[in-house]
Amino acid sequence: MALKPVTSPDVEAPTIQLTVDGQQVEAKQGVSLYDVISQTGKIIPAMCYHYTFDPFGSCGMCLVMVEGKKAPVRSCTAKAEAGMVVRCEGEDLFLARKKAVEKHLTIHPLDCPVCDADGHCELQDMAFQHGVTNLVNAKPKGLPEDRRSLVLDFNMNRCILCGECINICKDVQMVDALQFFKKEGTTHVVAKGDEGLVCEFCGDCLAVCPVGAITNKYSKYVYKPWQLKKTTSTCAYCADGCQMFIETSGKGVQRVTSPLSWKNKWGDRAETAEGHGGLCVRGRFGFQYIDSKERLGAPLVRTEEGFAPRSWFEVMDTVVGRLKALKAQHGPNAIAGLITARCTNEELYLFQKLMRAAIGTNQVDSSARYGHLNFTRALQHAAGVGRMMNGYEQITKANVLLLIGTDITETNPIASLRVKEAIRVYGAQVIVATSRLTNIAKLASHPLPIAAGSERWFIQALVKAAVEEDLVDEAATTAAPEAFAALKAALAGLSWEVLTARTGTSREVVIEAVRLYAEAPKAVILCAEGVTRQVEGYASVLNLVDLAWVTGKLTRPGCGVNALPEEANEQGAVDMGVASELLPGQALYGDEDGRAKFATAWCCSLPPPDPSATLMEILKRCREGGIKALYLVGENPLATLPASTGVREALEKVELLVCQDPFLTETGRLAHVVLPATTFAEKDGTFTNLEGKVNRVRPALEPYEEARPDWEIFAALGTGLGYPMEYEAAQDVQREIMKLLPGYYNLGEPRPVTAQPEGYLRNGYVREVAARYAAGAEADGARPFTLTIGQVLYHSGKLSTRASGLVQLYPSKGRLQMNPEDLAQLQIGPQDVVRVTSAEGALELRTEPNHDLARGTCFFPEHYNEPPIKDLAECVVDPTTGVPAFKFARVAITRV
Numbered sequence: 001m002a003l004k005p006v007t008s009p010d011v012e013a014p015t016i017q018l019t020v021d022g023q024q025v026e027a028k029q030g031v032s033l034y035d036v037i038s039q040t041g042k043i044i045p046a047m048c049y050h051y052t053f054d055p056f057g058s059c060g061m062c063l064v065m066v067e068g069k070k071a072p073v074r075s076c077t078a079k080a081e082a083g084m085v086v087r088c089e090g091e092d093l094f095l096a097r098k099k100a101v102e103k104h105l106t107i108h109p110l111d112c113p114v115c116d117a118d119g120h121c122e123l124q125d126m127a128f129q130h131g132v133t134n135l136v137n138a139k140p141k142g143l144p145e146d147r148r149s150l151v152l153d154f155n156m157n158r159c160i161l162c163g164e165c166i167n168i169c170k171d172v173q174m175v176d177a178l179q180f181f182k183k184e185g186t187t188h189v190v191a192k193g194d195e196g197l198v199c200e201f202c203g204d205c206l207a208v209c210p211v212g213a214i215t216n217k218y219s220k221y222v223y224k225p226w227q228l229k230k231t232t233s234t235c236a237y238c239a240d241g242c243q244m245f246i247e248t249s250g251k252g253v254q255r256v257t258s259p260l261s262w263k264n265k266w267g268d269r270a271e272t273a274e275g276h277g278g279l280c281v282r283g284r285f286g287f288q289y290i291d292s293k294e295r296l297g298a299p300l301v302r303t304e305e306g307f308a309p310r311s312w313f314e315v316m317d318t319v320v321g322r323l324k325a326l327k328a329q330h331g332p333n334a335i336a337g338l339i340t341a342r343c344t345n346e347e348l349y350l351f352q353k354l355m356r357a358a359i360g361t362n363q364v365d366s367s368a369r370y371g372h373l374n375f376t377r378a379l380q381h382a383a384g385v386g387r388m389m390n391g392y393e394q395i396t397k398a399n400v401l402l403l404i405g406t407d408i409t410e411t412n413p414i415a416s417l418r419v420k421e422a423i424r425v426y427g428a429q430v431i432v433a434t435s436r437l438t439n440i441a442k443l444a445s446h447p448l449p450i451a452a453g454s455e456r457w458f459i460q461a462l463v464k465a466a467v468e469e470d471l472v473d474e475a476a477t478t479a480a481p482e483a484f485a486a487l488k489a490a491l492a493g494l495s496w497e498v499l500t501a502r503t504g505t506s507r508e509v510v511i512e513a514v515r516l517y518a519e520a521p522k523a524v525i526l527c528a529e530g531v532t533r534q535v536e537g538y539a540s541v542l543n544l545v546d547l548a549w550v551t552g553k554l555t556r557p558g559c560g561v562n563a564l565p566e567e568a569n570e571q572g573a574v575d576m577g578v579a580s581e582l583l584p585g586q587a588l589y590g591d592e593d594g595r596a597k598f599a600t601a602w603c604c605s606l607p608p609p610d611p612s613a614t615l616m617e618i619l620k621r622c623r624e625g626g627i628k629a630l631y632l633v634g635e636n637p638l639a640t641l642p643a644s645t646g647v648r649e650a651l652e653k654v655e656l657l658v659c660q661d662p663f664l665t666e667t668g669r670l671a672h673v674v675l676p677a678t679t680f681a682e683k684d685g686t687f688t689n690l691e692g693k694v695n696r697v698r699p700a701l702e703p704y705e706e707a708r709p710d711w712e713i714f715a716a717l718g719t720g721l722g723y724p725m726e727y728e729a730a731q732d733v734q735r736e737i738m739k740l741l742p743g744y745y746n747l748g749e750p751r752p753v754t755a756q757p758e759g760y761l762r763n764g765y766v767r768e769v770a771a772r773y774a775a776g777a778e779a780d781g782a783r784p785f786t787l788t789i790g791q792v793l794y795h796s797g798k799l800s801t802r803a804s805g806l807v808q809l810y811p812s813k814g815r816l817q818m819n820p821e822d823l824a825q826l827q828i829g830p831q832d833v834v835r836v837t838s839a840e841g842a843l844e845l846r847t848e849p850n851h852d853l854a855r856g857t858c859f860f861p862e863h864y865n866e867p868p869i870k871d872l873a874e875c876v877v878d879p880t881t882g883v884p885a886f887k888f889a890r891v892a893i894t895r896v
Ligand code: SF4
Pocket: 165, 168, 169, 173, 175, 176, 177, 178, 197, 199, 200, 201, 202, 203, 204, 205, 206
């Protein structure tokens, strides 16, 4: 695929010299003249140009004079040429631009007082800048507003036909949902097909519209931009770490915008390799939970009549008293704690410190245990660093991207834009091994259908093909001959017959994919839930490391193995040591020196290692009566884990269940004490994104009623328990982290492996490798369908189901999505009720056809618990990492 024209940053073109307003400038030949001018620091008017997509040249504002041309030229679409002499200022240019403004204004209504863009409108600015004060021939179009779409309204009276909305949707999002359309004697922007918009609702079109032609239904006519307080923060939904502006008034959050909404047209196209400054639907339209009426406003204590509100003083006294008594009677290991990875780094750090130093137990875990720890533990084991090896820029500039077990546009939508830019701007080859035709598979050069849940065998097949086809890197493999021999022996025991039967693909297809990967100078692997949350997730990540190692990609710049975490701060939870096997900084808890360092810093003796005290083991100990008190922070295991795990029994068995959360959750209803916590929008702190970048979280609002930030509650509890944790602000915690983990906040980028992992390949590799390439048991033939329970774009865990904006876009439908051909074969209609039976139970559900699903698979979104689909899944715990895999089930489907 050819590189895009003019603004493409890596275009191989000679460097040329030209003159801009008398100044000598260097540029690449052929890039947009507008970009060259903006490099000099000059900002010339522009309304249809934006550096994130290709120039369109419709508004007529960016006019400049080029020596030798009689008329002004549009600098956005003009290409820089050697020797050009360009003039950007002058009376003639001013008048030409003024004429363009007047032309737009003659058909634009002057309804500024009732327009949401008033005060943040480029046409207004241009009119002001050019002194357009009187329009004698104004002929507004008088069109009715187009309100057919969810979230967005289109007011074509205000449209200046700049095309920015269409272009960003086509070029950056690669969704291409909008078009110009002639009707009613004029040109409109409409959704394709002139119907209600069906798209990803990222809101980028809204963000770039220079006027108020696209408006946000969720916050229409309720503010003027200058009346809102704008707080820069980081999105709390997923790990992409998008920067956002939470815009609030006295009435709470009015809207969420991002750097893309605040016109930076003169940016450098090359910068988009690190992000385009936009948000996804969750970040932009999923803010309503922050000031929801369902928020917990006061601490609650269970009484015989139900929950009763109590003062903080009383409730803390109760919790501290009960914890002290239980510890005195049964020892510190009668207490355990679990925390969500949506908390800030400072809170995660303080939580594990509270559990270890103040309480004296190592029974501590976070929601990173649901999958990301499979990745970080494997990478740490193999390469010494448990984090992604590549950042956004390296993903964007990879020659080959290998995506396995990830529906990236749904789970990490902004990270997926890097893959899209890799495809569109940099011409990357993208292999997507997937059981459903995902959005990214539709755009990929090599969509590669595999059977649902077969990712681990597909990875094994890739490694086998790499070795058998001699696609190995000699230097990498000869440096570790014993390890390579052991790997070859393990692979020899795997038959292609089994691998192709399990994956549903052929040997030839696997060879083609691995050849593409192995021969690329810069090849990046991205995996996610289909690997890390799957059975043998830890082993599968190590197998991906094998693939990178044998093909020489482990240490090569621009290459690497990466897993996308789901929640906002899973990487932070691992880095802050919220896992029984880890200390802050990913030091092993079992390491005596590491423990001694923290024991000294925290002035305490630390509990002995207990690496098996992970989530599922903690719940088991609760059931067995060893753990008497469970402290849950933002975690809702009852709504997350299948019933077969005995989660309810565990929660009902403990003598003290404390739930700290912004909402009263399913688990909270079982609690003895409920503590109201704030959301991220009322907190100070940081999140670590998937790249390893530490981003600031800032409070946009005062805490809701009596809710408090989690870190404050931990500090009060620790101090109450007799271990002083006297922090005045989140920055005090930060200072402590900075001392113990120097450089953490400056990390700024992932740490690629730069040297062969010799220790890993020498020590134990030979012993471990055979088990990682065993085919394992065959699927249950009596249950021919694979049920996948997974994430959809519009939601993130359960939190988003509290955001009315997202619920409106994706309500609980309770439908089982199936391939239409499967439905036809079973003689089941699209709305019929079916009985879904797994080894764990049965449920009756209505069906919904989904053409993107492969035959033999069905899908149900994981966010809603009615009907309780998760209870059909079996839970398999990873023997090394304790990660529970419960997103797949073999099921039989029969008509009712
Ligand atoms: S919301 Fe996003 S996906 Fe939908 S039309 Fe606008 S830019 Fe395109």
